[in-house]
Amino acid sequence: MATVATSLRRHSNVREQLSERVVAVFLVGATLVGLLALVVLLVTVARSGAGQIDVPFLRNFASRIPERAGIWPPLVGTLWLMGLVTLFSFPVGVGAAIYLEEFAPKNRITSVIETNIANLAAVPSIIYGLLGLAVFYRALEMGRSLLTGALTLTLLVLPVIIISSREALRAVPRSHRLGAMALGATKLEAVYKTVLPSAVPGIMTGTILGLSRAIGETAPLLVAGAAAFVAFTPDNLLDAYSALPVQIFDWVRRPQPEFQALAAAAILVLLGVLLTMNSIAILIRNRYDRKTR
Amino acid sequence: MNVMTQRPNVLAPDLEDLVNEHETSVFEVRDLTASYGATPAIENVSLDIFDKKITAVIGPSGCGKSTFIRCFNRMNDLVAGAHVGGKIFYRGEDLYAEDVDAVEVRRRIGMVFQQPNPFPKSIYDNVAFGLRVNRMTDHLDDRVEKALQDAALWDEVKRKIKDPASALSGGQQQRLCIARALATNPDVLLMDEPCSALDPIATTKIEDLMHELKADYTIVIVTHNMQQAARVSDLTAFFSVEGSAETDRSPRGVLVEYDTTEQIFTAPNDRRTEDYITGRFG
Ligand SMILES: Nc1ncnc2c1ncn2[C@@H]1O[C@H](COP(=O)(O)OP(=O)(O)OP(=O)(O)O)[C@@H](O)[C@H]1O
Ligand SMILES: [Mg+2]
Numbered sequence: 001m002a003t004v005a006t007s008l009r010r011h012s013n014v015r016e017q018l019s020e021r022v023v024a025v026f027l028v029g030a031t032l033v034g035l036l037a038l039v040v041l042l043v044t045v046a047r048s049g050a051g052q053i054d055v056p057f058l059r060n061f062a063s064r065i066p067e068r069a070g071i072w073p074p075l076v077g078t079l080w081l082m083g084l085v086t087l088f089s090f091p092v093g094v095g096a097a098i099y100l101e102e103f104a105p106k107n108r109i110t111s112v113i114e115t116n117i118a119n120l121a122a123v124p125s126i127i128y129g130l131l132g133l134a135v136f137y138r139a140l141e142m143g144r145s146l147l148t149g150a151l152t153l154t155l156l157v158l159p160v161i162i163i164s165s166r167e168a169l170r171a172v173p174r175s176h177r178l179g180a181m182a183l184g185a186t187k188l189e190a191v192y193k194t195v196l197p198s199a200v201p202g203i204m205t206g207t208i209l210g211l212s213r214a215i216g217e218t219a220p221l222l223v224a225g226a227a228a229f230v231a232f233t234p235d236n237l238l239d240a241y242s243a244l245p246v247q248i249f250d251w252v253r254r255p256q257p258e259f260q261a262l263a264a265a266a267i268l269v270l271l272g273v274l275l276t277m278n279s280i281a282i283l284i285r286n287r288y289d290r291k292t293r
Numbered sequence: 294m295n296v297m298t299q300r301p302n303v304l305a306p307d308l309e310d311l312v313n314e315h316e317t318s319v320f321e322v323r324d325l326t327a328s329y330g331a332t333p334a335i336e337n338v339s340l341d342i343f344d345k346k347i348t349a350v351i352g353p354s355g356c357g358k359s360t361f362i363r364c365f366n367r368m369n370d371l372v373a374g375a376h377v378g379g380k381i382f383y384r385g386e387d388l389y390a391e392d393v394d395a396v397e398v399r400r401r402i403g404m405v406f407q408q409p410n411p412f413p414k415s416i417y418d419n420v421a422f423g424l425r426v427n428r429m430t431d432h433l434d435d436r437v438e439k440a441l442q443d444a445a446l447w448d449e450v451k452r453k454i455k456d457p458a459s460a461l462s463g464g465q466q467q468r469l470c471i472a473r474a475l476a477t478n479p480d481v482l483l484m485d486e487p488c489s490a491l492d493p494i495a496t497t498k499i500e501d502l503m504h505e506l507k508a509d510y511t512i513v514i515v516t517h518n519m520q521q522a523a524r525v526s527d528l529t530a531f532f533s534v535e536g537s538a539e540t541d542r543s544p545r546g547v548l549v550e551y552d553t554t555e556q557i558f559t560a561p562n563d564r565r566t567e568d569y570i571t572g573r574f575g
Contacts, residue, residue, distance in 0.1 A: 184396055184477065
């Protein structure tokens with residue numbers, strides 16, 4: 001019974017083993033490329049920019065003299081934008097997702113709407129800038145205002161929020177809806193009391209992704225009228241404003257190395273804002289995750 | 294009392310006696326037909342469900358048992374394309390009349406599903422769910438405790454009532470779902486194969502529970518398990534599939550025989566019933 005004795009040995013021949021190795025190496029390599037790029041980027045930016053970050057840099061206004069230049073107005077502008085975009089896009093996006101997923105009749109019109117939303121998510125951001133320019137800036141006469149910028153970015157993130165929220169809602173088992181309704185809950189109660197709480201983590205993830213995208217966008221803001229130089233911080237919705245990516249873009253364009261360093265520092269601050277925002281969202285998400293398990 | 298205005302295909306003579314003697318009908322089902330899109334699922338079903346009795350619905354897979362009991366609490370309304378024809382009277386009231394609120398119906402007629410489906414909330418919040426949506430929140434703690442006691446679950450969970458329901462075993466989860474349905478004091482309890490996901494011990498617990506619940510509730514239970522039907526029920530309805538490709542009609546579920554459980558299991562009137570309960574079906 002020699003066959004039994006050898007049956008536990010590796011059957012695959014050398015070529016098979018080799019190709020398996022090659023694939024594994026390729027996959028690890030592919031992961032490392034992304035990671036490496038990120039590390040290199042962070043290290044370069046941190047080396048040239050970290051030394052620049054101090055209180056005056058954070059609190060100063062824009063200036064032609066690099067030593068006096070700071071990021072206070074764009075920082076405040078970015079925070080404003082984030083707040084406003086969250087305020088506008090979260091309820092509208094989640095509301096639209098709830099309607100489409102839970103209440104909308106399944107017919108031609110809704111399927112056309114669905115396809116459209118999916119396509120909108122793939123539209124280049126500069127197109128949203130043009131839309132903002134045409135609609136908010138010109139037609140609605142909001143001009144170079146914070147509101148124009150916030151509404152433009154809202155349009156940009158809405159498809160992402162709607163799509164990911166719908167996915168989160170769809171992942172909630174139908175048996176929860178049926179169970180709730182069998183207990184005498186109305187459809188609305190079933191959605192708000194069972195489906196939505198379970199979907200919050202997924203909805204938050206989508207919103208984080210959408211807002212993270214918005215916070216780094218430069219093109220639509222440039223097109224829709226953000227300024228690189230503002231002599232004041234905005235304090236109402238119709239004020240002119242700047243934003244960190246716009247400021248970074250402006251500095252990077254300049255030939256002097258001092259401004260390059262400032263840009264690097266501003267990038268670090270932008271990353272800091274982004275990380276803070278994401279951490280808060282993840283905290284909220286985890287809280288809900290624990291509550292609904 | 295002439296309850297049976299239109300009788301099932303085969304109605305044992307003593308069933309009418311049963312009706313006349315000591316029962317009030319909770320449901321009067323008359324010529325009930327249900328279909329999904331153009332495909333009929335059950336056709337021309339007529340029977341009565343009696344007060345404070347356990348009625349078992351048995352029959353081969355796909356004969357429309359689930360469809361049938363979903364008609365009682367209008368859960369079929371929630372299935373896209375489902376259509377219900379014929380009449381069901383619930384304590385004399387037409388369940389499918391224009392002005393009947395399906396939500397109100399489901400508050401009176403509770404349902405337990407085949408798979409335990411606790412909400413991803415705490416044990417307490419699961420039981421309180423129906424109470425909250427029905428605005429029965431006075432003495433909430435007491436009501437929750439009572440429901441858990443009625444479902445024979447209280448002793449097992451009283452120390453961890455705020456724990457997530459998902460941490461319970463399958464059998465405990467199913468009893469939690471029963472507690473959840475009982476909390477709002479429904480008039481009728483519909484159970485669609487409540488024990489199919491459970492082991493024999495958990496099954497026994499739920500069967501014992503049903504015997505106790507019988508004092509206060511009318512129960513309709515779908516089951517695949519003949520012994521279970523024989524053990525727990527007072528009356529049994531046997532459904533079967535009729536029509537096929539050969540007869541040029543799409544198959545549909547029909548009520549073959551409805552009688553006391555004793556009669557069905559000892560001396561069925563219909564050949565098909567006999568074949569089914571003796572395992573000679575198909
Ligand atoms: N949601 C639905 N959409 C379309 N057809 C359905 C739906 N639910 C059930 N049916 C069909 O209706 C018929 C009866 O199904 P039903 O689930 O009522 O059978 P059942 O007797 O409960 O079967 P089982 O014992 O397997 O649970 C089947 O032919 C089934 O394919
Ligand atoms: Mg079924």
